[in-house]
Amino acid sequence: MPEPAVEMLHITKIYPDGVVALRDVDFVVYKGEIHGLLGENGAGKTTLMRILYGEIKPTKGEIRIFGKKVKFRGPWDAIKHGIGMVYQKFTLVPTFTVIENLHLSHLAINPKATISETRKKAEELMETVGLKVPLDTVVEDLPIGVQQRVEIIKTLLRDAKILILDEPTSVLTPIETEELFKTLARLKELGITVIFITHKLKEVKRVTDRITVLRRGRKIDTVETAKVTEVDLARMMVQREIVLKIEKKPAKPGRIALVIEDLWVRDERGIDAVKGVSLELREGEILGIAGVQGNGQRELAEAIAGIRKIYKGRIKLYDKDITRFSTLERYRNGLAYVPDSRAVGLVLDMSLRENVVLTNIYRILGKLGYLDWGKGDEIARKVVEELEVVTPSILTPVKYLSGGNQQKVMVGREIVREPQVFIVAEPTQGLDVGATEFIRKMLVKLRDEGKAILLISTDLDEILQLSDKIAVIYEGKIMAVGKPEEFTLEKLGLLMGGVHAE
Amino acid sequence: MPSKDGFFQKLRARFRARAQDYGMAALEVFLSAAIGFLAGALALLVLGYDPLKVYEVLFSWGYTDIGYLLLKSTPLIMTAIAFSIPALAGVFNIGGESQLYVGALLGLLVAYYIHNAPLAIVAAILGGAGLGLFIALLRVYRGINEVITAIMVNWIMYWLLAYLVTGPFNNPKLPQQSVPVPKSAQIPVFSIGGVNIAGSFILAVIGALVIYYIVFYTKTGYIMRVSGLSPASAKYAGFSPEKAILTSMLIGGAAAGFGGALLVLGDVHSIDTTLSAVYGLGFTGIGIGLLGRNNPIGIIFAAIFFSGLLIGGQYVELFLNAPPNLSDFLIGVIVIALSIPYAYRFIISWIKRRRMAK
Numbered sequence: 001m002p003e004p005a006v007e008m009l010h011i012t013k014i015y016p017d018g019v020v021a022l023r024d025v026d027f028v029v030y031k032g033e034i035h036g037l038l039g040e041n042g043a044g045k046t047t048l049m050r051i052l053y054g055e056i057k058p059t060k061g062e063i064r065i066f067g068k069k070v071k072f073r074g075p076w077d078a079i080k081h082g083i084g085m086v087y088q089k090f091t092l093v094p095t096f097t098v099i100e101n102l103h104l105s106h107l108a109i110n111p112k113a114t115i116s117e118t119r120k121k122a123e124e125l126m127e128t129v130g131l132k133v134p135l136d137t138v139v140e141d142l143p144i145g146v147q148q149r150v151e152i153i154k155t156l157l158r159d160a161k162i163l164i165l166d167e168p169t170s171v172l173t174p175i176e177t178e179e180l181f182k183t184l185a186r187l188k189e190l191g192i193t194v195i196f197i198t199h200k201l202k203e204v205k206r207v208t209d210r211i212t213v214l215r216r217g218r219k220i221d222t223v224e225t226a227k228v229t230e231v232d233l234a235r236m237m238v239q240r241e242i243v244l245k246i247e248k249k250p251a252k253p254g255r256i257a258l259v260i261e262d263l264w265v266r267d268e269r270g271i272d273a274v275k276g277v278s279l280e281l282r283e284g285e286i287l288g289i290a291g292v293q294g295n296g297q298r299e300l301a302e303a304i305a306g307i308r309k310i311y312k313g314r315i316k317l318y319d320k321d322i323t324r325f326s327t328l329e330r331y332r333n334g335l336a337y338v339p340d341s342r343a344v345g346l347v348l349d350m351s352l353r354e355n356v357v358l359t360n361i362y363r364i365l366g367k368l369g370y371l372d373w374g375k376g377d378e379i380a381r382k383v384v385e386e387l388e389v390v391t392p393s394i395l396t397p398v399k400y401l402s403g404g405n406q407q408k409v410m411v412g413r414e415i416v417r418e419p420q421v422f423i424v425a426e427p428t429q430g431l432d433v434g435a436t437e438f439i440r441k442m443l444v445k446l447r448d449e450g451k452a453i454l455l456i457s458t459d460l461d462e463i464l465q466l467s468d469k470i471a472v473i474y475e476g477k478i479m480a481v482g483k484p485e486e487f488t489l490e491k492l493g494l495l496m497g498g499v500h501a502e
Numbered sequence: 503m504p505s506k507d508g509f510f511q512k513l514r515a516r517f518r519a520r521a522q523d524y525g526m527a528a529l530e531v532f533l534s535a536a537i538g539f540l541a542g543a544l545a546l547l548v549l550g551y552d553p554l555k556v557y558e559v560l561f562s563w564g565y566t567d568i569g570y571l572l573l574k575s576t577p578l579i580m581t582a583i584a585f586s587i588p589a590l591a592g593v594f595n596i597g598g599e600s601q602l603y604v605g606a607l608l609g610l611l612v613a614y615y616i617h618n619a620p621l622a623i624v625a626a627i628l629g630g631a632g633l634g635l636f637i638a639l640l641r642v643y644r645g646i647n648e649v650i651t652a653i654m655v656n657w658i659m660y661w662l663l664a665y666l667v668t669g670p671f672n673n674p675k676l677p678q679q680s681v682p683v684p685k686s687a688q689i690p691v692f693s694i695g696g697v698n699i700a701g702s703f704i705l706a707v708i709g710a711l712v713i714y715y716i717v718f719y720t721k722t723g724y725i726m727r728v729s730g731l732s733p734a735s736a737k738y739a740g741f742s743p744e745k746a747i748l749t750s751m752l753i754g755g756a757a758a759g760f761g762g763a764l765l766v767l768g769d770v771h772s773i774d775t776t777l778s779a780v781y782g783l784g785f786t787g788i789g790i791g792l793l794g795r796n797n798p799i800g801i802i803f804a805a806i807f808f809s810g811l812l813i814g815g816q817y818v819e820l821f822l823n824a825p826p827n828l829s830d831f832l833i834g835v836i837v838i839a840l841s842i843p844y845a846y847r848f849i850i851s852w853i854k855r856r857r858m859a860k
Contacts, residue, residue, distance in 0.1 A: 307737050327740030337738070344734045350727070351520075358728065358739045361721060369721040395515060397523065 002030040004067070005162055005193040006052065011061035013047055013217075021047040022058070025219045027212055029162070031066070034184055034194045036208035036225070038201075038237060040496075041293045041458040043214040045197050049164050052195075053085045054078035065162070079109065084155025085164045088171065090147050094140035098133055098150050105154045118157070125156055130186050144269070145176030152183065162193045169203055170294055171271075181207050199237075199292040201230045201497030213237055234493030238460060246437070248444055251468035254283035255318075257421050257452035258304075258335075263313035265296075265303040273299035275476040276313070281421065281452045286443065288467030289456045292496055296476035297456045298340060301425050304454070305337035306330045317421060331359060336414035340425035340456070345410045348399040352391055353380040355398050356413045363417075383412035387442070404435025411439060415446065422446065425456040440466055460492065474498045527795070530843045538839025542832045551824065556832070559821050564814025569691070569698030573769055575809035577602065579706045579802055580761025581787025583713055584634070584754040586796035590717065591750035592730040592743070594852065597637050597652030598758040599784025600659035601630040605762025606773060606780050607663055610680060611671065613687035613767055622687060623705075623763045630759015631752050633659075638751035642744045648751075656784070660777065668775045680773040689768035702768025707802060709760055713753065714798040726750050758784060786812075792841035792848070811836065 006029040013022040022044045029035040039045045050056045052063065054072030063070050065081045072078050075085070092101045103118040119135065126132060133149050134142075142150070148168065155163055169177045184194055184207055198204050204211055205225060213220040213236040220236045258281040265274035273296045281287050291297055302308035304315060306327035314323045322330050331337075336359070339345045346355050357364060357376050364375040380394040387408040391401055398406055407427065414422065424443065428436040443466055447453055457463050463470060470487060472479040472495040479495040480487075487495075494500075517524060543553035565571060584598035605626035612622035637655065640646040667680035689701040717723035729736040729746035736743045761783070766772070770779045790808050794801035815829025 305738075306740070327737075331740060339738055341734075343732070344738050347728055347732045347735045349731050354724070357724070358735065361724065361739070365721060371719055371721055371724060373719070393515060393518065395518075395520065397520065400522070 005031040007064040009062045014059045022217045032191045033209040036204035036211040037197045039214035044217040082161035084160030086151045092139045099135040164195045166197045235490045238493035253285040259316040261314040265299045284450045285468045286453045287469045288463040290463045291473035293458045334420040336419040337423045351395045353394045356380040387412035421452045423454045534839045538836040542835045560814035563817035564810035572703040573700040575805040576703045576706045577761040577765040578805040580757045581784045582790035582801045584758035585788045585791035588750040588754045590730045591726040591746045598787045600656040601633045601755045601758030602762040603659045603663045604629040605759030606766045609763030609766045613683040614681045617686045619687045626759045626763030627756045631756035634751040634755020638748045682772045702764040710798040789837045792845045
């Protein structure tokens with residue numbers, strides 16, 4: 001029987017707002033293994049790891065590290081017990097050199113260390129682990145892959161015996177990923193335990209010894225990697241019963257409303273996020289883009305809305321080429337975009353009326369830029385009536401509305417503009433069952449009225465319920481497009497994990 | 503503008519909708535004032551003064567001469583707006599000081615050479631606006647922090663002004679000051695019901711109302727407010743937060759320049775070589791802007807309140823033989839206490855936006 005490094009037993013996490021993130025999860029990692037933690041968005045992977053790292057406290061449950069029962073008050077306690085975490089977003093000081101960053105974190109466990117001691121220790125460590133990093137280069141001048149190596153060395157310098165990597169390959173190029181895998185193998189030889197959070201099936205299959213699959217806050221199983229196939233993993237990850245059923249007439253697709261041709265878009269860091277996406281959207285149809293978060297969905301939506309620069313490709317709205325149109329021109333030409341974040345779509349400190357005006361401003365505009373708030377009142381009242389928004393007044397700041405009502409404002413202000421094409425991203429994220437159903441029915445109703453709807457969602461249930469056609473996106477590429485009947489859950493799971501099924 | 507009928511109804515509706523916000527704000531102001539006066543009183547006790555007497559002098563003498571009170575509040579209204587309008591759009595304009603200098607200087611020179619008050623005011627507004635825009639351009643197109651630019655520009659303009667009023671534009675008959683504003687270009691003081699109301703004050707109030715209108719009833723103002731509260735939302739709606747920054751600094755600078763002209767044409771009529779007439783008005787405006795919660799109408803009242811404290815402070819010096827620092831100190835404590843809650847939230851959200859922008 002291998003010796004366990006981490007034992008998390010009966011872990012339950014209920015947030016103050018009643019959301020159950022984890023339900024009675026047992027998670028055991030053996031010493032010296034590479035353990036994959038697999039699951040969709042919202043499965044609870046990150047929550048579980050943040051509990052292990054002491055960032056949040058479990059509502060119930062017990063944690064043992066190397067057999068010793070522990071209670072962490074914060075990450076500093078976890079660090080003392082030899083746990084290290086490498087986040088997707090690095091925690092390095094960008095304007096410091098590598099050695100300065102290492103020294104900074106080294107001081108946390110060894111306050112008397114001098115920078116030359118840190119350097120000596122770091123050099124020895126790089127020698128044993130076989131990781132090479134230029135110590136005197138400023139961090140922001142280094143490629144992302146090298147920065148990640150610095151993060152790993154940083155945790156090892158703190159004598160980490162258990163290393164948690166949160167989606168480590170999501171920021172890396174294929175070559176950098178290969179390098180990372182070599183490093184992981186080397187760490188394993190040195191007896192370091194690695195927990196590898198991911199949703200990429202190929203990678204988890206390739207590098208791990210065992211895999212734990214989470215789904216909706218529950219543990220599905222822990223399996224030995226050698227004994228399962230990618231198909232098994234995909235099934236475990238996505239298998240579900242559909243809870244909500246929505247009455248839906250068969251779609252009557254009409255004219256082609258939106259055409260996207262070979263679209264290329266970069267993210268904030270200048271890395272390609274959308275790589276040659278081509279799609280066709282018809283009137284009276286909901287095209288669902290399925291995929292795990294961070295696979296280029298937001299960049300795709302923003303590029304269509306004109307918020308993000310397109311550096312290659314074309315977008316056509318009916319007969320018009322809108323590739324070079326500004327955001328406002330696109331909106332005025334019949335495009336609507338409901339973003340995935342209410343913090344973006346709404347100005348929380350402003351009133352409902354002012355938020356409705358945000359995308360309707362051209363409709364209340366008078367001479368010399370004068371805004372006719374009387375007309376604004378009318379539009380706002382229409383949104384409140386049609387979408388059944390519960391609010392004391394149209395002058396109430398939207399920050400006082402519930403999430404569901406906020407979402408209704410975001411969707412409603414687009415509907416009253418009567419556009420032809422809707423880009424809707426994560427329309428029901430964080431909403432309760434009632435609000436979710438309302439929004440979904442609204443989308444179906446719009447489809448029946450002949451609107452073209454591009455639904456971008458990481459919620460597979462939503463995609464399956466609403467879509468007349470599904471496209472799966474993975475790492476900025478469309479893996480497959482087809483009717484819902486053409487996909488099994490398993491196949492969707494594989495595609496979302498980057499594996500072409502056959 | 504809202505139609506007249508139902509105006510009060512609308513006002514009531516708006517108030518009800520934001521009752522929670524307004525209630526908190528009122529509580530905040532009350533608590534801050536209490537804390538400010540208490541802290542001030544404690545400090546006075548330690549320094550050996552009778553707090554009750556000091557406060558009595560401060561308030562009874564600060565607010566007796568209404569005409570003088572309003573006259574002195576005039577430039578403060580405009581420098582506060584110079585801070586607050588950019589603040590609404592998410593930039594920190596501490597350059598109101600130098601924007602006022604430029605307005606004062608250009609107003610003075612145009613008045614002196616052309617003898618025309620409206621032209622002098624226009625020149626002052628353009629000058630202030632240009633300086634504000636300069637800082638904003640560096641921020642938007644070169645990524646240079648507006649606070650740093652403004653601090654440097656403030657000192658450059660301070661010494662430039664000092665040189666100009668002691669050198670080329672010095673008054674040969676009265677060497678302690680600059681050339682004067684001729685009678686024909688001065689803004690008159692009106693006597694209304696026995697109170698002397700400065701024309702410049704009336705102009706400042708009109709200016710503040712115009713800016714209030716721009717902020718709340720025009721597209722420009724709306725875009726500025728959206729950009730300031732949430733740049734990501736602005737981009738989503740197809741607005742440019744960068745352009746909003748430029749516009750807000752243009753308006754802010756114009757306001758400070760206007761304030762400079764009002765000061766010179768309506769009150770001091772020349773600039774003394776020690777620059778005591780102009781120095782500090784821009785900085786004081788920051789506190790007033792925060793006190794007035796970045797609302798042009800709130801700012802009018804905050805400026806009057808503040809102006810009273812400044813005047814009263816001089817009487818404290820006079821009657822209680824206190825050093826001038828004492829009243830400055832006291833005003834500082836009161837104003838800091840009053841603006842801390844708002845300033846705190848403002849600065850926090852400013853920092854957050856900066857982070858998000860990166």
